[in-house]
Amino acid sequence: MQFRQQALAKLQSPEELDLPVRFARPQGWLALSVTVVVMAAASVWAVTGSVASTVAAPAILTHGQGSYILQSPVAGQVTAVLAKQGEQLPADAPVLKVRTAKGDAVVRSVAAGRITALAATIGQIIQTGADVAAVEKVAHASDPLYATVYVPAENAASIPAHAAVDLTVSSVPTQEYGVLRGHVKSVDRSAQSAQQISAFLGDSQLGEQFTKDGRPVAVTVKLDKSSGTKSGYRWSSADGPPFALTSMTVARGSIRLADQRPVDWLLP
Numbered sequence: 001m002q003f004r005q006q007a008l009a010k011l012q013s014p015e016e017l018d019l020p021v022r023f024a025r026p027q028g029w030l031a032l033s034v035t036v037v038v039m040a041a042a043s044v045w046a047v048t049g050s051v052a053s054t055v056a057a058p059a060i061l062t063h064g065q066g067s068y069i070l071q072s073p074v075a076g077q078v079t080a081v082l083a084k085q086g087e088q089l090p091a092d093a094p095v096l097k098v099r100t101a102k103g104d105a106v107v108r109s110v111a112a113g114r115i116t117a118l119a120a121t122i123g124q125i126i127q128t129g130a131d132v133a134a135v136e137k138v139a140h141a142s143d144p145l146y147a148t149v150y151v152p153a154e155n156a157a158s159i160p161a162h163a164a165v166d167l168t169v170s171s172v173p174t175q176e177y178g179v180l181r182g183h184v185k186s187v188d189r190s191a192q193s194a195q196q197i198s199a200f201l202g203d204s205q206l207g208e209q210f211t212k213d214g215r216p217v218a219v220t221v222k223l224d225k226s227s228g229t230k231s232g233y234r235w236s237s238a239d240g241p242p243f244a245l246t247s248m249t250v251a252r253g254s255i256r257l258a259d260q261r262p263v264d265w266l267l268p
Helices: 002-012 026-048 194-201 204-210
Strands: 054-063 067-071 076-081 094-100 103-108 113-118 131-136 145-152 164-169 180-187 216-223 249-256
Touching: 054 164, 054 204, 054 216, 067 113, 067 194, 094 131, 145 164, 145 180, 145 249, 164 216, 194 204, 216 249
Parallel strands: none
Antiparallel strands: 054 145, 054 249, 067 131, 076 094, 094 103, 113 131, 145 216, 164 180, 164 249, 180 216
16 A cells, blocks of 8 residues: 555655656667668578478480390290390390290390390399390490489479489598589489389389389589590589499589579478
């Protein structure tokens, strides 16, 4: 009750009305000014600035036409292996000799290419349609390499034409020689199944590996050439590795997506 009477008395006879009122300390004005400047700068950056983003996905170095699985048209026992892994063969070249109930038969290549894997050995019993070799469809050993990056389907639509790509190659020490450079050549329109990837690469295990997180979209990357490196391609380092690259080498690709304004993230 005593405090209430003092308050009423204060209202009836106010004092010190001629003194200035301090609304904020100088430190407060400084903090407010800094906040306003930062917010203004952020607003300008959100409208005029840009943010680069990338999508990373597994990749493999191949020649442009892919591979095929060579299957035996006959059943019998393998009596001779007439080709070697890594050998370049023309079309219709002998690969295996098989002893059948009707006599000896020769399994021949379907198209020109390089044998990347041989699944048959001397003495083995094979059935009609058995996989006996994987052949990469390349006419000449000097044909250029490409990289195929298997990107998640939800990211494929945001990949711009000729986007820059960095490839970390499994056989090349990145800390010493850097990454392989390239640009997007094409983006497939539909996602691929494990069977489609296996048919293109000639390897069922790779088909399963590249689809373990869902059906991806294949992005073909043209490697940037360079006459100053041993590999013949451009690297983030000056010289790159002191050896040539081979097809069917696993890599990891990082594709640069189109730059976005920060304000676009806030818009529906």
